[in-house]
Each structure stands twice: as C-alpha cells, then as structure tokens.
Amino acid sequence: MDQAALARLLNELIAAWESEVVEFKQAGDDYDSDKIGRYFSAMSNEANLRGLDRAWLIFGVNNKTRNVVGSNYREAPERLQSTKQQIAASTEPSITFRNIHTLNHSQGRVVLFEIPVAPRGMPIAWKGHYYARAGESLSSLGLDKQDEIRQQTLLQDWTAQVVQKASLSDLDEAAVAKARDSYARKYANRFSIDEVMNWPLTTFLDRARITQSGEITRSALLLLGKAESAWHLSPHPAQLTWSLEGAERAYEHFAPPFLINTTKLYQRIRNIQLRLLPQDVLLPIEVAKYDQKIVLEALHNCIAHQDYTRNARIIVTEKLDRLIFENEGGFFEGAPGDYIEGNKIPRRYRNPFLAQAMAELNMIDTMGYGIHAIHVGQARRYFPMPDYDLNEPHAVKMTIYGSVVDPAYSRMLIQKTDLSLDEILALDRVQKRLPLSDPMIKRLRRNGLIEGRKPNFHVSASVAGATASKADYIRTRAQDDDYYAKLIVDYLSKFGGASRKEIDDLLLDKLSSALSQVQKKNKIGNIISKLRIGGVIHNAGSRAAPEWRLRK
Known part of the structure; x- marks a missing residue:
C-alpha cells in the first residue's frame, strides 16, 4: 500500500476501534516480542473463526485517547523486518506477518502489522500455546474454538479422515522412529531428545499432528503406515512411481511409509557427478547431477499437494537430462511464479492436515518457501531454473534440470556471484528462448548480461568486458x-x-x-x-x- 492508502486504512481502523481482530498499542522500541507473538496467535485464530482474511496489530496509537502518538519500535528497516523471522520461528505451523507497513503520519510514525488468517483446519500456536481474544483481552484458545477450527476441513480434507479399522499396529516401526527423531530435532530448543523418545506413542503422534486423539488418520498411513496396510486407503492408490525413460527403461512403485520411501525413490535416480568448466579456468567445478535436498523438496511437495480423491499415483520420470514430477490436482493457491521470490505465504491448502503433519516432521514448511528454495538451489549449482507445466487442468508437472542448457548461462552464474534471483530467472528465459519484459531487457543490457537483438537475445559470453582468471574466480566464488x-x-x-x-x-x-x-x-x-x-x-x-x- 502507498502512504495515502495506509492513512485511509488507519482512519477506518481507528473509527471502528479495537476488537478481536484489531489491537492498538503505543509501543516503544523494546516492546516484548513474546507479547507480539501472543497477539499474532490470538488474532490469526480469531480472524479464522470470523471468516476474515486478516487482522491488524498497530503500533503508534494511544489505546485510551485514540490519538496517533507515534512509535519508535525498531526504526531501522532491517530490524523491523526481522520481526517476521522471530514470529515464524515460534509459531506452529510456522507462519508470519503477511506484511509490516510503516506510515509516516503527521503525528508520528505508525507501524501496521498485517496478520494472516489461520489456515482452515489449522489453529496457530505461539511457543506451544494457542491464544484467542475475549473482546480486547488475550485469553487461551478454548477447546471448543480449537475444535471449531480443526473441524473446518474434516469433511473436505481427505487426509484428515480417521480410518476406523486401522490401529497402531499398522504403523511401520522404522518410520515411527525416524518421525520421532525428526520431531525432536525440530523442537530441540523446547524438548530434549530423550523426552521425545520416551513419550508414549499415542502422545507423540497426537503432538506431531499425525493422529486425532490417538486415532489413525489417512495422513498417518501415508507417512508412517506399513506397505501391507495401504489397503485401508483403497480404492485410493497411495503410491509413488519412479520411471526411467531413454535407451534403458525401468520403473518401480513405492508404497507407504512415504517418510522413508521418498529417500528410497531418490536413491533409484542415477546421480552422477558433472564437470562444469568456467571460462578461462583450467580446473573444472564438479557438481552432482541432482541435489538430494532439491529432489526431496519437490517430491514432498507432490505428496503434500496431491489430490488423493482423484485416485492417481505420484510419478517421477527420469530422463537423460532432467526429472519430471507429476501430481494430481491443479495448483491450489496462486501460481508457481508467485512463490519464486519467497514472499508469498499460502492462505489455503488442499490437504491442511497432511501439510501440518509433514511440517511437524520437517518434510516441508508451510510458508511457501519450497519453490523458492528449489530455484535458489538450482542457481547455486549453475543449472537452469525449474519449469512448470499447468496445461492439464487437474495436474501439475515440474521439471528439474540435471544438465547445462547453455554453457554461457552457467559460466555467467559461476563468474558473477552477485546476480539477483530475478536476473537469474531472466537469463534462464533467455537461454530457453522465452520472451522478456522491456524493463528487464534494458536492465540486462545495461549490466552487460545479454547480447543480440530482440527477440534473438543470448547470454553474454563475456562478463563486464573481461574474462576471469583462476585467481579472480576463486576470490569471487561464494x-x-x-x-x-x-x-x-x-x-x-x-x-x-x-x-x-x-x-x-x-x-x-x-x-x-x-x-x-x-x-x-x-x-x-x-x-x-x-x-x-x-x-x-x-x-x-x-x-x-x-x-x-x-x-x-
């Protein structure tokens, strides 16, 4: 929002005054971050219960006189924005402010924290405690309100359904042990590893949001279930398929537990070391064809966002120079491009119960950072950016490259370590012969990153008019x-x-x-x-x- 829009918004909020989803504070520079976290949890949950899409915590307004008095809370922009990281670190599931706005009001500086609504079916906790509002006061989120939020998706969330005939004996012991270890590592600052390992199984599964009051859910069977117990999910195929295409052909199906078997699928992929030769450098750089973290991030995203009601399996196709990941169900919230910069937080999930369980086990995050991490990971390895195919209305295909498309692009990334992500994305479009916006063309030309005439651009073969020596390369390599x-x-x-x-x-x-x-x-x-x-x-x-x- 611009300053005029923020001023109008502030006037509207002051006129309506405080409620369960609006709070005003005068707030000095040292305002307690723990209090901010409690307000975040309470107001996010209350916005959910009221069917709203956001709530507001506002610093710089006297909550008795209702006048703007200004606030010096974290006046340095980088300190102010670091509040987002502090909130994300202690909320469950991990979530943070949608935006932090600063209004330069005539009566003083006003900070407006835009709090996102708690996702359907997922109440927000702060440091393990759920908060709510009683009028203008903070209170605990009662069991009735917790149940109201959690039951929002029980009827439509396939992964949240309890499987009546399933029991703890249907869970794989190795998968459960790995789940405990993953949970303990995630919350090492809250629980000791021995404490988590000694919890009764039902206590651990409930705390990890995998079961409901000790009852086995479809999510539990997908992530931790024995292969022979997958029949409980019939007729929905709980299956991952690896397919090798090319001169040699092969395939293998993987049943639950997905927590373990995603790694087994990754191990089927032929992951040789590749050598990249920077310009005017005699020693090559060796990189793996595929990065395990990137492959598992993509595969875990497929599991989290699969539309299981469409009775289809998740497929990973290995070709000579790329991997193609396919899952059923169109892109659920926005488009892939919205998440590349790492700024968009999804408000809804197709499978919120499964997504929360996977977040508790460190398989995914719930902040929309996965796509961003995949792009950054590919850039650090000097490889092309992923491609998305959304042409099928009820499916998503993502391609991850395991080879160089244009050597000039890879050399550019090796030699210029200060390129921004949007510049790298633009250079990737150039090497793939895709169109660019006029402002980006001017920017790339000005920085000497592209050559040629529109539309036949190509990545510049030289960097800043000079080639890099071996010593220059070592000094500038990040x-x-x-x-x-x-x-x-x-x-x-x-x-x-x-x-x-x-x-x-x-x-x-x-x-x-x-x-x-x-x-x-x-x-x-x-x-x-x-x-x-x-x-x-x-x-x-x-x-x-x-x-x-x-x-x-």
Whole structure:
C-alpha cells in the first residue's frame, strides 16, 4: 500500500476501534516480542473463526485517547523486518506477518502489522500455546474454538479422515522412529531428545499432528503406515512411481511409509557427478547431477499437494537430462511464479492436515518457501531454473534440470556471484528462448548480461568486458552460508565467545570479493541472526555490545 492508502486504512481502523481482530498499542522500541507473538496467535485464530482474511496489530496509537502518538519500535528497516523471522520461528505451523507497513503520519510514525488468517483446519500456536481474544483481552484458545477450527476441513480434507479399522499396529516401526527423531530435532530448543523418545506413542503422534486423539488418520498411513496396510486407503492408490525413460527403461512403485520411501525413490535416480568448466579456468567445478535436498523438496511437495480423491499415483520420470514430477490436482493457491521470490505465504491448502503433519516432521514448511528454495538451489549449482507445466487442468508437472542448457548461462552464474534471483530467472528465459519484459531487457543490457537483438537475445559470453582468471574466480566464488556458519560455531567452540568485531574479523576476508564492505557486513549479520533464531547461539552481552556464545 502507498502512504495515502495506509492513512485511509488507519482512519477506518481507528473509527471502528479495537476488537478481536484489531489491537492498538503505543509501543516503544523494546516492546516484548513474546507479547507480539501472543497477539499474532490470538488474532490469526480469531480472524479464522470470523471468516476474515486478516487482522491488524498497530503500533503508534494511544489505546485510551485514540490519538496517533507515534512509535519508535525498531526504526531501522532491517530490524523491523526481522520481526517476521522471530514470529515464524515460534509459531506452529510456522507462519508470519503477511506484511509490516510503516506510515509516516503527521503525528508520528505508525507501524501496521498485517496478520494472516489461520489456515482452515489449522489453529496457530505461539511457543506451544494457542491464544484467542475475549473482546480486547488475550485469553487461551478454548477447546471448543480449537475444535471449531480443526473441524473446518474434516469433511473436505481427505487426509484428515480417521480410518476406523486401522490401529497402531499398522504403523511401520522404522518410520515411527525416524518421525520421532525428526520431531525432536525440530523442537530441540523446547524438548530434549530423550523426552521425545520416551513419550508414549499415542502422545507423540497426537503432538506431531499425525493422529486425532490417538486415532489413525489417512495422513498417518501415508507417512508412517506399513506397505501391507495401504489397503485401508483403497480404492485410493497411495503410491509413488519412479520411471526411467531413454535407451534403458525401468520403473518401480513405492508404497507407504512415504517418510522413508521418498529417500528410497531418490536413491533409484542415477546421480552422477558433472564437470562444469568456467571460462578461462583450467580446473573444472564438479557438481552432482541432482541435489538430494532439491529432489526431496519437490517430491514432498507432490505428496503434500496431491489430490488423493482423484485416485492417481505420484510419478517421477527420469530422463537423460532432467526429472519430471507429476501430481494430481491443479495448483491450489496462486501460481508457481508467485512463490519464486519467497514472499508469498499460502492462505489455503488442499490437504491442511497432511501439510501440518509433514511440517511437524520437517518434510516441508508451510510458508511457501519450497519453490523458492528449489530455484535458489538450482542457481547455486549453475543449472537452469525449474519449469512448470499447468496445461492439464487437474495436474501439475515440474521439471528439474540435471544438465547445462547453455554453457554461457552457467559460466555467467559461476563468474558473477552477485546476480539477483530475478536476473537469474531472466537469463534462464533467455537461454530457453522465452520472451522478456522491456524493463528487464534494458536492465540486462545495461549490466552487460545479454547480447543480440530482440527477440534473438543470448547470454553474454563475456562478463563486464573481461574474462576471469583462476585467481579472480576463486576470490569471487561464494560459499554456502552453512560454511560461514560453521566457522562461527568452530570459533565459539574453541574460544567460548566472540564480539561482533571478532566475528567480522573472522569472516570479512573469506567472503566473496564481489561483495562490497557493507554487503559483507550485512551478510555476516544475517548469518548470525540465522544461528540465533535456530537456537545455536545466544547473546550473552547487550544489544550495543553483543557477546555471542554457543547455547548449551
């Protein structure tokens, strides 16, 4: 929204005043994030119960005089936006603000937090507790309201249905053990591994949102069920199929438990090492034809979004240079392109019960980041971007490439490590001979990334008018964030603690020389935040003078 639209919205909300889905606070810079999380849970749940599509938490308005007084809450834009990560880290299922708007009102700065509605069938918890509103006050989300939300999809969500004749004996022991381990790792900052492993089976399955009050659901059979128990789902085929096409032909079907058998399907794929030769560099780069994380992300998405009522299997077709993933049911919320940048959060799910169970087991997230992660992963491996085929009205096909289409494109990604994702997407369209918008054409031309005349563009064979030497390539090559995070953890493990300056001194000369000094420091800050949110490190000092240490 622009400033005028935000001003109109604020006036409308003040006129209607506080309710279960609108809250005003004056709020200073140090407003408690835990309170924000409670309001998020409560108002998201209340918006669901009232059939609304959002709720509002507003800072900078006095809730007694109803006047705009301004708020200095996190005035730095990057600190304000980091609130999204804090909320996502402690909500179940993981979800965060749709947007955080800032209005420069004549009476002071106003911050408007746009809270998304809880998905149908999935109440939102904050740090394990469900919140609601009683008028303008926070309260616990009562069992009646929890049931009302959870029952929203019981009739239409195929995966939420209880299978009356199924029992705990129909679950695969190895799959259950892996599920416990995945759940324990996800919530390591809340429960010890021993505690999770010692929970009664029914307690664990209910907490992992796999069963309902101890009763076996279709989701439980899909993820954890024995192969011989799949008959409980008949006539719906619970099946994954790997098919090899080309000079050699083969296939294999995989029944539940999908938690384990998705990895077995991945192991059928012929995943050789490929060599990419950067321009004017004698030593080749070796990359796997397919990345396991990307393949499993795509396969898990197929499982989560399959329309099981259409009585079809999920198919993974392996060709010489690509993998094609097919699942039944059209794209359910928006279009694939909406999720590439990682900014869109889905509001609805075809199978909300299954999606929540898979999120609890770390198979997927529920923030719409999967498609973004697949694109970023392919770019880091210098391969083409995925393609989507939505021509069939009731099916989705996604292609992941395991080879180079245009060597110039791959060399460009190798040598220019500062390309933005939208530039990479545009270069991918160039190598595939797809049209580009005029503004993007101008941008790519200005940056020397493409050559030729419209519509016959091609990726530039040179980078910034000069070829890269081996030394230049090594200096500008970016490592994964995990590499830098490990350096920080190793340093803290050896020396006990580190100030921000010490961490900067550790990493600055190791980051890509393609980044400016400011970009390097921002990247280090993002890595520190990721470790903190993940519960790996904590600040034992102050905000002004942090002292980072490993969590015990």
